[in-house]
Amino acid sequence: MRDGCRLAALGMVNALGASTETIETRLFAGETGLRRRDDAVPDRTLYLGEVREPLPLVPDRMAHYRCRNNALSLAALRQFEDVARATIERVGRHRVGVLFGTSTSGVSDAEEALRHQREQGGLAPGFAYAQLEFGGGAGFIADYLGVTGPTYTISTACSSGARALASARSLIDLGVCDAVIAGATDTLCNLTIFGFTALQAVSDEITNPCSANRKGLSLGEASALFLVTRDSGGIQLLGVGESTEAHHMSAPDPTGAGAEVAMRGALADADIAAHDVLYLNLHGTGTTLNDGMECAAVARVFGFDTACSSTKPLVGHTLGAAGATEAGFCWLALQAAVASELPLIPHRWDGVRDAEIPPIDLIDRPRAIPFSTRAIVATNSFGFGGNNCVLILGRAA
Amino acid sequence: MLIPSIERTSAWAPGIESAEQLRAWFAAPQPLAADAHPEAKFLPAMLRRRCTPLTKIMLTAAYGACDAGELGDVRTVFSSRHGSINESIGLLEAIAASGRVSAATFSHSVHNAQAGLFSIAVGNRQASSSLAGQEDSFPTGFLEALTHLHRAPERKVLLVMGDVPLAETFAKLVDESPASYGVGLLLSADGSGPRVSIDLEPGAENAPLPPWPAAFEFLRWLDSGEPRLCIQTPRRTWTFRRR
Numbered sequence: 001m002r003d004g005c006r007l008a009a010l011g012m013v014n015a016l017g018a019s020t021e022t023i024e025t026r027l028f029a030g031e032t033g034l035r036r037r038d039d040a041v042p043d044r045t046l047y048l049g050e051v052r053e054p055l056p057l058v059p060d061r062m063a064h065y066r067c068r069n070n071a072l073s074l075a076a077l078r079q080f081e082d083v084a085r086a087t088i089e090r091v092g093r094h095r096v097g098v099l100f101g102t103s104t105s106g107v108s109d110a111e112e113a114l115r116h117q118r119e120q121g122g123l124a125p126g127f128a129y130a131q132l133e134f135g136g137g138a139g140f141i142a143d144y145l146g147v148t149g150p151t152y153t154i155s156t157a158c159s160s161g162a163r164a165l166a167s168a169r170s171l172i173d174l175g176v177c178d179a180v181i182a183g184a185t186d187t188l189c190n191l192t193i194f195g196f197t198a199l200q201a202v203s204d205e206i207t208n209p210c211s212a213n214r215k216g217l218s219l220g221e222a223s224a225l226f227l228v229t230r231d232s233g234g235i236q237l238l239g240v241g242e243s244t245e246a247h248h249m250s251a252p253d254p255t256g257a258g259a260e261v262a263m264r265g266a267l268a269d270a271d272i273a274a275h276d277v278l279y280l281n282l283h284g285t286g287t288t289l290n291d292g293m294e295c296a297a298v299a300r301v302f303g304f305d306t307a308c309s310s311t312k313p314l315v316g317h318t319l320g321a322a323g324a325t326e327a328g329f330c331w332l333a334l335q336a337a338v339a340s341e342l343p344l345i346p347h348r349w350d351g352v353r354d355a356e357i358p359p360i361d362l363i364d365r366p367r368a369i370p371f372s373t374r375a376i377v378a379t380n381s382f383g384f385g386g387n388n389c390v391l392i393l394g395r396a397a
Numbered sequence: 398m399l400i401p402s403i404e405r406t407s408a409w410a411p412g413i414e415s416a417e418q419l420r421a422w423f424a425a426p427q428p429l430a431a432d433a434h435p436e437a438k439f440l441p442a443m444l445r446r447r448c449t450p451l452t453k454i455m456l457t458a459a460y461g462a463c464d465a466g467e468l469g470d471v472r473t474v475f476s477s478r479h480g481s482i483n484e485s486i487g488l489l490e491a492i493a494a495s496g497r498v499s500a501a502t503f504s505h506s507v508h509n510a511q512a513g514l515f516s517i518a519v520g521n522r523q524a525s526s527s528l529a530g531q532e533d534s535f536p537t538g539f540l541e542a543l544t545h546l547h548r549a550p551e552r553k554v555l556l557v558m559g560d561v562p563l564a565e566t567f568a569k570l571v572d573e574s575p576a577s578y579g580v581g582l583l584l585s586a587d588g589s590g591p592r593v594s595i596d597l598e599p600g601a602e603n604a605p606l607p608p609w610p611a612a613f614e615f616l617r618w619l620d621s622g623e624p625r626l627c628i629q630t631p632r633r634t635w636t637f638r639r640r
Binding site: 042094103110111114118127128129133134135136139142143148149150152155156166170173175176191196198199200242243244245246247248250258269386387 | 398399478479480482485486488489490492493496497498499500503504505506507508509510512513514516517519520521522523524525526527528529530531533534537538540541543544547548563566567570571597632633
């Protein structure tokens with residue numbers, strides 16, 4: 001098994017909770033954190049995956065970075081801050097990088113700043129460009145931890161978080177870094193809520209992926225950050241597969257060709273066969289187009305026996321954070337895989353199969369799957385602009 | 398550490414649109430202008446209509462750095478400090494004014510819009526990244542290109558760096574010389590062009606950046622034959638060396 005890219009620690013915050021312990025319990029029970037909102041868009045009902053817990057305050061010395069996106073990042077980072085700082089001490093802060101993903105950055109705070117300007121003639125006094133620019137999300141984490149290695153933000157819509165992990169692994173392989181804080185954060189904001197509504201992509205119910213009755217996605221916000229090191233053992237990032245659709249800015253190639261290339265690429269990179277994957281976390285947004293093409297591609301690559309689920313009915317589509325959040329869910333499953341059994345995350349839906357969708361194995365209830373020497377899982381992320389990234393994670397028994 | 402070779406470069410800025418104009422700029426470098434963008438007539442009309450000024454600039458740089466036959470085969474990295482922020486601000490103002498946004502404008506305001514439109518225009522299905530790194534957007538773009546070369550050393554990587562000035566609303570909050578520009582670099586793991594390494598060194602060298610974009614300073618340096626270029630940003634010091 002390929003070694004040398006360890007996902008050594010994880011912090012998460014999303015609609016299921018603000019700690020991995022809380023999230024894990026609800027995740028494996030298939031509980032949803034989505035809540036109905038009638039006031040987010042005029043004359044519309046939709047469901048949002050909000051983080052309702054109070055968030056830490058960005059320290060005063062970094063007040064220019066204060067925005068909800070960075071507060072979410074901080075909530076995730078704090079969960080493994082001790083381990084991160086010990087690693088930074090061990091390898092040297094120059095050898096630690098930050099690879100961050102986001103599609104919103106501090107837009108929700110910019111919305112406030114613009115409202116202030118309209119109503120009072122000047123931007124809100126606390127507003128600074130560092131909150132809004134996309135590179136600021138990475139810069140914030142680097143400044144907070146005092147690391148001086150390569151620091152940047154990848155923004156490729158819904159594959160951002162997965163790409164951040166892929167690049168982190170490469171920076172370690174290249175010898176540029178010995179450790180990377182890698183992951184992604186996105187915040188609920190008017191821009192994405194109104195934007196996806198304008199695309200007619202948003203459901204007025206909890207998203208229902210792969211169902212004949214699916215009506216679109218539910219949005220969410222989240223942060224998922226990992227400490228990635230060049231150590232062997234533990235949970236490893238085994239494979240990366242990537243492709244571009246070259247089809248349409250906001251719709252996938254309906255044949256699933258691009259998704260297939262990315263999935264096959266990840267398997268080849270991990271040097272494993274499709275049947276070695278015990279669980280596949282689908283991109284599964286609940287839109288007509290995504291689920292049809294994804295399941296077609298999954299059926300071609302994996303057949304019908306690989307256990308699959310989408311976790312977007314539980315936390316929503318967290319956009320730029322989705323790839324990292326879903327890698328986080330895979331990590332939690334691997335972490336909990338004791339006594340050679342991997343817990344599977346249920347696919348929450350209405351159970352009504354779409355006759356046009358190949359009958360892949362959607363996990364219908366909480367259960368576990370046995371394994372002998374190693375547990376391997378995969379996660380799909382397919383983003384606007386046709387950017388695809390598939391990650392494969394695994395651990396030895 | 399992987400040392401790429403630079404097979405080809407391209408550049409666009411107002412008044413710097415040909416090889417001769419670029420050479421003249423190398424001989425007498427000065428701050429770039431900010432008030433124009435190319436027409437990008439090489440793009441199909443339907444697609445060109447959906448392109449923002451930044452997209453036309455970055456696609457001009459992209460096409461300029463590749464042979465026609467290569468456009469569909471290269472992996473791509475698009476780096477921009479501000480990306481589509483101006484369009485996002487426009488969308489926020491539209492929401493505030495009318496409670497609605499244009500679906501098309503929204504889907505083209507993602508940071509990877511340039512990468513997505515490029516891939517559609519040339520039928521490129523290879524892996525692609527889009528990034529932003531504050532004042533370090535060019536050197537981190539170069540690093541991200543190296544990660545692509547590392548994962549697929551048999552394929553060239555097209556790195557495009559570009560920006561347009563921030564809209565007035567936020568421009569006063571940022572200390573930078575406004576410029577409209579795009580630079581393209583075609584990198585390979587083992588080609589015949591000049592080999593250039595990148596190193597990130599801690600500490601300041603007291604070598605402040607000249608008042609033009611780092612990517613343009615890189616092109617000037619590449620053309621000059623000097624062995625080393627030090628790019629110092631507020632938080633990092635980067636060194637490029639000819640190998």
